[in-house]
Amino acid sequence: MEIREWRRLAIQSVAFFMVVLVSSLGFTRRIRHQLEAGVRAEDYKASQNREMVSPQEEKEAPTMATKALVEQRSDTYIKIPKEAVASPAKVYLQNRYMDFQVILTFQGVAPGSIDEGNILRVQGYHVSNGKLGKSDSIYRKIEVADQGHQNHEKNKVQLKFTLKKAYEPILFESDEAYYISLLAARKAHDKIVVVDAGHGGMDEGTSSANRKYHEKDIVLQVQEKLSRLLDKVDVTVYYTRTKDEKVSKKDRTRLANGLQADLLVSIHCNALQGGVNTFGVETLYAGKDPRYGKMSNKELADVILNQVTASTGLKKRGTIRRNGLYLLRHAKVPATIVEIGYMTNQGDMSLMKKEIGQQKIAEGIYQGIMDAVK
Ligand SMILES: [Zn+2]
Incomplete structure (x- = not known):
């Protein structure tokens, strides 16, 4: 969130x-x-x-x-x-x-x-x-x-x-x-992807209903699994953070824009206080056309959503147009925020906290990225 x-x-x-x-x-x-x-x-x-x-x-x-x-x-x-x-x-x-x-x-x-x-x-x-x-x-x-x-x-x-x-x-x-x-960088590499684990450091993001799990940790654990998959393919990946540290949103978009990356995927978890029965995956995108890259924000949001829900079996809530979010507003490359599940929902949370669940989410994001850069 x-x-x-x-x-x-x-x-x-x-x-x-x-x-x-x-x-x-x-x-x-x-x-x-x-x-x-x-x-x-x-x-x-x-x-x-x-x-x-x-x-x-x-x-x-x-x-x-x-x-x-x-x-x-x-x-x-x-x-x-x-x-x-x-x-x-x-x-x-x-x-x-x-x-x-x-x-x-x-x-x-x-x-x-x-x-x-x-x-x-x-x-x-x-x-x-x-x-x-x-x-x-x-x-x-x-x-x-x-x-x-x-x-x-x-x-x-x-x-x-x-x-x-x-x-x-x-x-x-x-x-x-x-x-x-x-x-x-754009001349040195054929395919450039920026992966952004949301939040970090003093910015913990949202948390599970019992406050035991924090968004900043879950998204980093998913990213670690995603990075092992991306290491094996011919795609150059830049990470905005690889540990628990604060990174400004400005620096996150600046990296993707400065690289003229093919795409930017930002990993987040959702939450709805008092809404324990709300669950599923959403991808957010801005309606504008990116300056760089070969696809629209919506197309990227679609492939990530489809692959994450296919891989995890989580509910497909849909792609949501959000023009106001800083990251999406300032990205000049195709960008999406994937909200991998609701931390306030028990079902989503039990998947997101487990290694096997995180692996499935990572595989879904990985497949989505591969669909997007091929
Ligand atoms: Zn978030």
């Missing part, structure tokens, strides 16, 4: 500030660098496969891209010459796509060895470094966080690139430099 607008505003007004060490050294210069675009893919070392890092996860990501990914690299990339970072023990890349952030970490490099001056921003034949121009089309912010550990083996330097939209970053290296290719 959607929380009311006033409550959303109140929650969103809580702001978080991060203090980050920013190196302001360096200066802006533009030079023509014709050699850049001529570097051949086979010159690059390729090792492990790419792996999507979940929105806020801090785990280490694989270092280098495969040759195939290197070959589809963009002519927009970041170059860090190796003369600045002599033989680091470890180099890894994190894609914090919910924040449009790409973080490159060098472990085991001398303090002060990297500053804005030796981070080269390449766009075709144009190379720049130092301070960003105010209207830079790619980068919102570049930050260098250097631990400053005098023992360089223990020192860690993080380069945080905040971008203006979602890119698929690919890290690779040649003998001379490290590169992060910034390919628009």
Whole structure:
């Protein structure tokens, strides 16, 4: 069930500030660098496969891209010459796509060895470094966080690139430099799906009549099962959250729109206080035509509803047009909210709380997504 607008505003007004060490050294210069675009893919070392890092996860990501990914690299990339970072023990890349952030970490490099001056921003034949121009089309912010550990083996330097939209970053290296290719996600992947587990963190959503179960947990458990199914097919999936945390509705739609995803499915549970005999599945959609994608919101709502009810045997309540809901109103891609059942109804609830029931719901959403992207 959607929380009311006033409550959303109140929650969103809580702001978080991060203090980050920013190196302001360096200066802006533009030079023509014709050699850049001529570097051949086979010159690059390729090792492990790419792996999507979940929105806020801090785990280490694989270092280098495969040759195939290197070959589809963009002519927009970041170059860090190796003369600045002599033989680091470890180099890894994190894609914090919910924040449009790409973080490159060098472990085991001398303090002060990297500053804005030796981070080269390449766009075709144009190379720049130092301070960003105010209207830079790619980068919102570049930050260098250097631990400053005098023992360089223990020192860690993080380069945080905040971008203006979602890119698929690919890290690779040649003998001379490290590169992060910034390919628009839409160009990197054939099929892009955004799955949104509703609510999270202090926003618990609705709950069962006995208050024992909360919507935010049920939808995450369903999403976990859905993700295992989607992992096996050739669809690139982005999740707006993968754990119990608060994510604003603005960030949820921004991700789907920034990716120009094929579709956005938001998973929720319904409730009707005092309405214990109300049960079944609904999918909600906005009447407008999405800017991106190949289907209408209603068509997406239809396939998800049909598959979830077929898979679970739950009552098909129907598709409901809801133009006012934030997520549906702001999505520029085909979008639907699937209300998988009523938490205030005993029958729906007994299915939604069990592993087997959640598995059936996940299979239904999975089939609906496959119908939609085929
Ligand atoms: Zn909800």
